[in-house]
Amino acid sequence: MKLLVGLGNPGQNYLETRHNFGFLIIDLLANKLEVELNKQKFNGLYYQNKDYILLKPQTYMNNSGDCISSFMNYFQIPIDNLIVIYDDIALPLGNFLYRQKGSGGGHNGIKNIIEKLGTKKFNRLRLGIGYDKKFLIKDWVLGKFFYQEKEEIKKIIPILLDSLLELIKENNFEKIMNNFNNYGMRKIS
Secondary structure (H helix, E strand, O other): OOEEEEOOOHHHOOOOEEHHHHHHHHHHHHHOOOOOOEEOOOOEEEEOOOOOOOOEEEOHHHHHHHHHHHHHHHHHOOOHHHHEEEEEEOOOOEEEEEEOOOOOOOOHHHHHHHHHHHOOOOOEEEEEOOOOOOOOHHHHHEOOOOHEEEHHHHHHHHHHHHHHHHHHHOOHHHHHHHHHHHHHOOOOO
């Protein structure tokens, strides 16, 4: 069984913020799969079938690892079957990158997951949100996407969803990285 986790913050105040990009992708994936995240466990909102779980931790970003580690333990999900989807200011908007390991890179949600799982080696999908240095980082990530940013995101949504659907079907993370990272990093020269 695979565990696909989108990171974000619960509540109306955080809807459509850059920090909730992971939640957005999980919602769009659920819609594409015609399923609904309508169960709650371990402070997480989720959907489950025999092949995968789609999860949105409701612990707030900085404590995401609590929910994720509880799901992994309860459902006996191996670390190789975890995929964490989250916003990343280090990548320009409109870029995404699949990775098998890495540091927290200043992302408190990822730092907490590393701490709770005891490893930096877990699959992840980094979603570029860029960073305008006119803003404090906190204000940037908790700010809502501008109209132009939303338009840019719409361009990558179909390929992101295709990559995640393929990952669910084939469970070959290296193949997904090879097939989709070139597209995801198209804007970086």
